[in-house]
Amino acid sequence: MKNQWIEFIFGKVTVKVSGKGIERFLNVLTRNGLQIWNVKRHGTETITFKMRLKDAKNIRHFARKSECSISFLQRSGVPFLIKRLFKNSGFLIGAGIFLFILMLLSNVIWGIEIKGAKPATEYKIRKELDKMGVKIGKLQFFVDNVEGIQRRLTNNVGDLTWVGVELNGTTYHLQVVEKNEPKKQEQLSPQNLIAKKKAIIVRMNVDYGQKAVDINDHVEPGQLLVSGVIGQDGLKPELVSAQGEIWGETWYKSHVELPFKTNFKVFNGKEKQKYSLSIGKVEIPIWGFGKHGFKEFETERNVHQIHFLKWDLPISYIHKTIREREEFTRTYTNKEAEQNALDLAKKQIKSQLDEDAIIKDEKILHKAFKNGKVILDIHFKIIENIAVGQPISDIQGDS
Known part of the structure; x- marks a missing residue:
């Protein structure tokens, strides 16, 4: 089997020999080191056999000294295949160009579908996609991968809570979940407004209900602020859903420690681009050769699967961005450290408060500089809405 493959690689021919001195001719060939096999007789003066292509080039030299005539019946092997390929090179080149164009078109963006978004939000998404280069007719190799597109859309389009990005063939499918600013539902059941924390009342805005406190009153958690029971003496009381905002001054304490020296890792702007093709587990560089020479660096890797029609080929186009980073130490003065700690x-x-809460004042209760840190204990005065609803039941009995 091994010899057959060797003969196929180097080429072999089938030779027909006719004449009276066939046996002498065969002996001459073997004595001169020419290998022949599959010798078959066809009548008394004709035989066929196979031999190597390189030996066939010398056979006519020996045939001239004999009374035999030779002819070549069949040629096979790699050298003849290559010759045929060159002969039909126009067809092969055309087929190659066709397959290349077909593969290229299979990796172009031909569709972007967005589901779950309102028209205004969809317009913002498509505008952001245009900025990223994700548009119809663009090659997928030159845009960010689906994870990068998803991350940038979530960060840059404020109306999105979540967006899922999926690439199916030549179409990007985006499933969107918008931020729903729920409207405050009208409270139909009767309720009071009570204080959720200790405070001093500074402002009141009551829409429905009977005020139970006034400005500058000190209230405790759970104390009634606005009653949902409305009525005059001698009349049946009416139960309503108390509504409004009761703003109070509240107090918080905070303890914070901040070192005078802080280490940062920052990019210095130097970067190197590398491009390669991945075939199976083998990665073949196509641009950006050599070492980057960075001591500290971070590599961003974008992998684009290459498609052919609806199939994913085991070939990927890889774009690497290698960015150099440096360690930077920031040293604060006592005053800077104190301000940063504050x-x-x-x-x-603020992370513990509602968005509409306001920091009215802060006072440092304790300050210390030790062990390379600034240590602060701070008292904050906050203005916030302290009213929360508390359901009430029907008043029993009539007066």
């Missing part, structure tokens, strides 16, 4: 404390407090 800003950090404000952010922590």
Whole structure:
């Protein structure tokens, strides 16, 4: 079997020999090292056999010294296949160009479908996709992958809670979940408004119900602020859903520690682009050769699967961006550290409050500089809506 493959690679021919001195001719060939096999007799003066292509080039030299005539019946092997390919090169080139164009068109963006978005939100999404280069007619190799598209849309389109991006063939499918700003449902059941925390009342805006407190009153958690029971003496009381905003001054304490030295890792703007093809587990570089020479770096890798019609080929186009980063140490003065610690404390407090709450004032209760840190204990005065609803039941009995 091994010899057959070797003969196929180097080429072989089938030779027909006719004449009276056939046996002498065969002996001459074997004595001169020419290998022949599959010798078959066809009558008394004709035989056929197979031999190597390189030996066939010398056979006529020996045939001239004999009384035999030779002819070549069949040629096979790689050298003859290559010759046929060159002979039909026009057809092969055309077929190759056709397949290349077909594969190229299979990796072009031909459709973008967006589901679950209102017309205004869909317009914002398509506008953001245009900025990213995700548009019909663009090659998929030159746009971000689906994870990157999903991340950028979520970050840059404020109306989105979530967006799922999927690439099916040549079409991007986007499933959108919008931010729903729920309208405050009208409270149909009777309720009071009570205080959710200790405070001093600074402002009141009552829409429905009977006020139970006034400005500058000190209230405790659970204390009645606005009653949902309305009525005058001698009349049957009416139960309503108390509505309104009761703004009070509340108090919070915060403890924060901040080091004087902080280490950051930042990109310095230097980067190198590398492009390659991945075939199976083998990655073949096509651009961006050599080492990047960065000591500290971060690699962003975008992988684009290559498609042919509806099939995913085991070939991927890979774009790597290697960015150099440096470690930067920031050292604060006592004053800067104190201010940064105060800003950090404000952010922590705001994260615990409603969006409409306001920091009225802050006061540092304790300050210390030790062990390379600034340590602050801070008292905050906050203005916030302290009213929460509490259902009430029907009043029993009539007066």
